[in-house]
Amino acid sequence: MPMSRDRQEEKRPRKRARVDSDDEDQQQQQRQKANGTPLRAGVNGSASNPNTPKKEPIRHWRVKAEYWDNTPTKEVADLDDVFYLSDPSATVYIRCKDTMFKIHERMFTCTEFFQECLDSHGPTSISNPHRMVAATVDELRAFFWALYATDSQLAEKITEFPHLQRVFRICSMTRKYPDLPRMIEWADAQVRSVAADNVFMDSCSSAALAEFTTFAILHEFPDELALIQKKWCERLQSKSAPSVPAIQVADEYPEDLKELRGIAYYLHIQDMMDRQTQFTESGATHLFADPKLNNGQVMRLLAGYWSLSALWERLRLKPAELPLGASCCDEAHAKCISIWERRWTSAAGWKRILGINTADALALLSCLQDQLSNDDDLKVINPDCRRAGLEEIRKLREKTKDGLGDHFAGVV
Incomplete structure (x- = not known):
């Protein structure tokens, strides 16, 4: 028995998700030749307009498998509060899982792919809606918002996280249905703008x-x-x-x-x-x-504590190597090294440093650098050697900071 049109459309997104980039580009070019009608101005520009700049090949995105689970659990769908439009001219019924949308055909057919889907399905009704399989309800609602948004709404600066979450969903839609070059461009620009906004980022919860x-x-x-x-x-x-x-x-x-x-x-x-x-x-x-x-994280904390404590014990007993200063010579440098090691050992035992827990390696190194910077007995060595030694401590602290994760690795 032939499959129904609904079933045919349900298979389409799965097929698109598996094709390689060359096949997808070729299919998109064929669709562009078949439909020369410009798309709605705004975020969803024409993919077939010859004046549209050439885009980079569509990248393949990592999408969670559950996004494809669109099995309805209700026989009668709930009408969406926002995009089940009462306008009589809105004639396209779309069902996504247990939610029914009704929008204008000119909006839904903004890409060749959606036009093909609607042509394949035929006229829609509340009892025979077009079914969206790859999208989630929240993604589809955000997508429709972008289609109907005015230029001023699209240009509005994001100041609250729920607005950014809507952009996330729009981005996800553009990855699943990549025939929306201007929408991709707009959504990606929104993400980049927010990530660089220090005020917004400071306001975000964990x-x-x-x-x-x-x-x-x-x-x-x-x-x-x-x-x-x-x-x-x-x-x-x-x-x-x-x-x-x-x-x-x-x-x-x-x-x-x-x-x-x-x-x-x-x-x-x-x-x-x-x-x-x-x-x-x-x-x-x-x-x-x-x-x-969890238990693994607690054990990593414990292992990290002992690893960082051991690091400080090694540094306390074995001072960092003192580089040869530009104005120093080998014979004089031996005396510089002797004084450097003696003052290092002495500073490591001062009360101020002993008050810091041994696992706080960054604070210990900062304190040691500060102590030696103000050590009058260390000022007798060659000034270039002294500066080189203090710089060595700073580099050691930066190296320790960059490698902090290594102290908590390898524990399950």
Whole structure:
């Protein structure tokens, strides 16, 4: 028995998702030749207009498998509150899972692909709607908002996270139905603008940062991901954001969020240590226990604590090598090294440094650099050697900061 038109349309998005880039480009060019009607001005410009600049090949995006689960659970769909239009001229009925939309045909047929879908389906009605399989209800609602939005609405600056979430859904739609070059351009520009907006990023909750981070990874926004990660790290260090949400999202994408993962684990240890007046080896596991963290994360915290403590013990006993200054000679430098090592060992035992917990390697190195910078006994060595030694401590601190994540790796 031949399949129904609805069933034929349901198979289309799956087929598009599997074709390689060359086949997809060829199919798009054929559709462009078949339909020379310009698309609506605004975010969805004409893909067939010869004046439209040539676009880069469509990239393949990582899309979660559950996006394809559009099986309805209700026999009668719920009418959408926003885009089930009462206008009699709105004649296209679209069902997405358990929600029914009704919009104008000129809006839905903004691309060759949607035009083909509607042609294949034929006239729609509330009892025989066109079914959207690849999109979610929220994505489709956001997509329709973009189609009907005025130029002033599209140009409005994003100041609240729900508005950015709508852009996320529009971006996702443009990846599933990539025949919308101007909408892709608009949505991507919105994401880039928000990621670079320090005021907006400072106002985001940890949950919002986590969602933005996940979106940037899944939809491949590397530059924006770097900005988000940098901002999140800054907020962790300024204590304007908690460390646990950052640990959770960084553990989900460890390769993409190495910097965030290291900083989040490191600062969580410092927070735990600040709350603990006494610390013993037997109480270590209890100290780092947190109901929001799983056992593997608690064990990584514990392993990181001992690794960072061991790092400081090595540095305390073995001073960093003193480079030869430009104005120093080999014979005089031997005396510089002797004084440098003696003052290093002395400074490492000063009360100020002893007051810092041994796992706070960054604070210890900063304090050591400060102590030696103001050490009168160290000022007798060659000035170039002294400056080179202090610079060596600064480099060591930066290297330690960049490698924080390594102290929390390898524990399951």
